[in-house]
Amino acid sequence: MHEDEAIVRFTSLTGLKREELRELQGLAGPLVRYPAGTVLKEFGEVTGDPLLLLEGWACSSVPMEEGARQIVKIHLPGDLMGLPNLAYTRNVDTIMSLTEIAVRIMPRSSFGTMFERYPRMAAALFLISLEERVTLMERLCFMGRAEAARRLAALIVQIRDRLLKSDPDLGLTFRIPLTQSHVADMIGTSANHVSRVIQDLSSRGLIKWGRGKLTVLDMPGLLDLAALPPRDVAHDTAWLPRPFFSSEAN
Amino acid sequence: MHEDEAIVRFTSLTGLKREELRELQGLAGPLVRYPAGTVLKEFGEVTGDPLLLLEGWACSSVPMEEGARQIVKIHLPGDLMGLPNLAYTRNVDTIMSLTEIAVRIMPRSSFGTMFERYPRMAAALFLISLEERVTLMERLCFMGRAEAARRLAALIVQIRDRLLKSDPDLGLTFRIPLTQSHVADMIGTSANHVSRVIQDLSSRGLIKWGRGKLTVLDMPGLLDLAALPPRDVAHDTAWLPRPFFSSEAN
DNA sequence: CGTGCACTTGACAGCTGTCAATGCCGGTGG
DNA sequence: CCACCGGCATTGACAGCTGTCAAGTGCACG
Numbered sequence: 282m283h284e285d286e287a288i289v290r291f292t293s294l295t296g297l298k299r300e301e302l303r304e305l306q307g308l309a310g311p312l313v314r315y316p317a318g319t320v321l322k323e324f325g326e327v328t329g330d331p332l333l334l335l336e337g338w339a340c341s342s343v344p345m346e347e348g349a350r351q352i353v354k355i356h357l358p359g360d361l362m363g364l365p366n367l368a369y370t371r372n373v374d375t376i377m378s379l380t381e382i383a384v385r386i387m388p389r390s391s392f393g394t395m396f397e398r399y400p401r402m403a404a405a406l407f408l409i410s411l412e413e414r415v416t417l418m419e420r421l422c423f424m425g426r427a428e429a430a431r432r433l434a435a436l437i438v439q440i441r442d443r444l445l446k447s448d449p450d451l452g453l454t455f456r457i458p459l460t461q462s463h464v465a466d467m468i469g470t471s472a473n474h475v476s477r478v479i480q481d482l483s484s485r486g487l488i489k490w491g492r493g494k495l496t497v498l499d500m501p502g503l504l505d506l507a508a509l510p511p512r513d514v515a516h517d518t519a520w521l522p523r524p525f526f527s528s529e530a531n
Numbered sequence: 532m533h534e535d536e537a538i539v540r541f542t543s544l545t546g547l548k549r550e551e552l553r554e555l556q557g558l559a560g561p562l563v564r565y566p567a568g569t570v571l572k573e574f575g576e577v578t579g580d581p582l583l584l585l586e587g588w589a590c591s592s593v594p595m596e597e598g599a600r601q602i603v604k605i606h607l608p609g610d611l612m613g614l615p616n617l618a619y620t621r622n623v624d625t626i627m628s629l630t631e632i633a634v635r636i637m638p639r640s641s642f643g644t645m646f647e648r649y650p651r652m653a654a655a656l657f658l659i660s661l662e663e664r665v666t667l668m669e670r671l672c673f674m675g676r677a678e679a680a681r682r683l684a685a686l687i688v689q690i691r692d693r694l695l696k697s698d699p700d701l702g703l704t705f706r707i708p709l710t711q712s713h714v715a716d717m718i719g720t721s722a723n724h725v726s727r728v729i730q731d732l733s734s735r736g737l738i739k740w741g742r743g744k745l746t747v748l749d750m751p752g753l754l755d756l757a758a759l760p761p762r763d764v765a766h767d768t769a770w771l772p773r774p775f776f777s778s779e780a781n
Numbered sequence: 782c783g784t785g786c787a788c789t790t791g792a793c794a795g796c797t798g799t800c801a802a803t804g805c806c807g808g809t810g811g
Numbered sequence: 812c813c814a815c816c817g818g819c820a821t822t823g824a825c826a827g828c829t830g831t832c833a834a835g836t837g838c839a840c841g
Contacts, residue, residue, distance in 0.1 A: 343672050344760075367661060396646075396650040403653055404642075407646075410664060411618040421667060426601060460820090477797090477821090510574075512619070720830085727790090
């Protein structure tokens with residue numbers, strides 16, 4: 282993914298102006314690359330600056346007792362990682378790359394700048410945070426109520442939806458750099474059980490999943506199983522501050 | 532709770548100045564009271580304005596299939612309710628009062644004003660949102676990994692911690708306006724099972740719970756069972772914009 | 782005193798964690 | 812080319828937590 286595209290995704294929901302995007306890029310640090318499996322932030326350590334993910338996959342997880350962990354979010358290009366740490370002195374999660382990744386550091390001070398000088402950008406940041414909250418709410422519902430097969434179906438649908446945003450031509454077969462262990466840590470079961478559930482979905486003719494490659498065979502069936510609550514993605518941003526630079530109305 | 536106290540709680544984490552608090556109050560609408568059991572927002576309906584809760588308890592829940600629901604948050608005095616709706620056109624959860632409550636409407640436009648004219652207040656709002664996110668992350672972990680007894684223990688500890696913030700003298704016995712059905716919808720089990728789990732905790736001598744009154748008999752034991760991850764509550768707000776009015780340093 | 786709601790209790794089945802063993806596959810080194 | 816190895820995935824057995832159903836209890840309220 283080209284860097285501009287990632288930045289555009291980051292700000293798409295508020296319709297920020299091109300000039301504002303440039304300012305945002307001006308606040309970011311240089312591009313840095315890491316190999317797969319790199320731990321970028323460790324839970325409990327003193328917080329650093331948030332990171333803007335530009336290429337590759339990463340994930341945030343919270344360590345539990347005895348080596349277990351819960352993955353709380355998959356990061357895709359365009360995502361800001363480590364944002365919640367702004368409110369704490371120690372990292373609230375562990376951030377690790379799942380593939381080779383490219384990131385830019387977003388210095389803490391740049392967020393102060395945003396709030397002081399670029400209110401629309403700050404508001405965009407706020408909206409992104411609210412969306413994350415809703416995503417977590419949704420996952421919380423599934424975790425508490427649904428059985429593993431449905432949680433897996435919902436996970437697949439949600440990941441594909443997010444991938445679609447940056448690649449509208451994404452087919453029904455695509456790469457997912459997640460092992461069954463990762464999936465287990467995401468949907469809250471054992472890696473053992475994930476194997477059973479995947480085979481269950483396969484035998485129902487819904488998906489095919491192997492070697493990091495996932496194929497959705499029956500999307501309506503998968504959606505039906507996932508039974509995600511309807512969520513209106515259209516955003517009402519009429520309350521946002523007026524654009525800073527542009528002459529045209531938003 | 533006196534209104535000022537609630538407002539102070541709302542903004543405590545960023546050390547907002549007294550003048551800013553007054554501005555915040557100026558943005559809010561008049562005080563409105565509702566009896567227990569009032570539905571203030573209904574999931575899926577067109578969004579209205581967020582509400583600042585000043586007295587009483589309320590909860591946000593997401594309806595699931597067949598009348599089931601997941602309670603995603605308990606609102607206590609000082610909480611802003613319905614904030615995530617700012618990013619959507621339809622309510623992402625149902626907000627219902629658990630006791631008699633008093634609220635003030637925070638018009639959508641007032642958030643635009645905050646971002647334009649009171650960057651520190653906007654940043655405070657942002658931080659609150661990040662905290663909510665972390666709370667949800669934590670609950671997600673428990674929902675996926677812990678058995679019901681531990682989830683209940685964690686719930687009790689967390690609620691008491693939040694009550695302590697507004698009443699530092701809170702003893703080990705306090706009122707909780709939650710039925711076992713509510714608890715079930717919070718920790719993701721059946722109301723039936725909640726009864727069993729409460730009796731389990733009781734027989735272990737950890738708590739006593741009846742008639743809306745909860746007594747913690749063995750706090751260390753309860754904390755041990757809950758096994759909440761250590762979370763540094765101190766906030767690093769050095770990146771925040773400078774105070775708007777005051778002359779003193781923050 | 783009757784009604785309704787909240788809570789309790791018991792039985793049973795089902796999903797899922799755990800343990801252990803096995804299979805598969807890619808990479809490494811000879 | 813082949814043997815070995817380690818990580819990942821599969822499979823089976825078993826126990827435990829938990830949902831469901833159903834019946835019963837107790838309390839508050841009118």
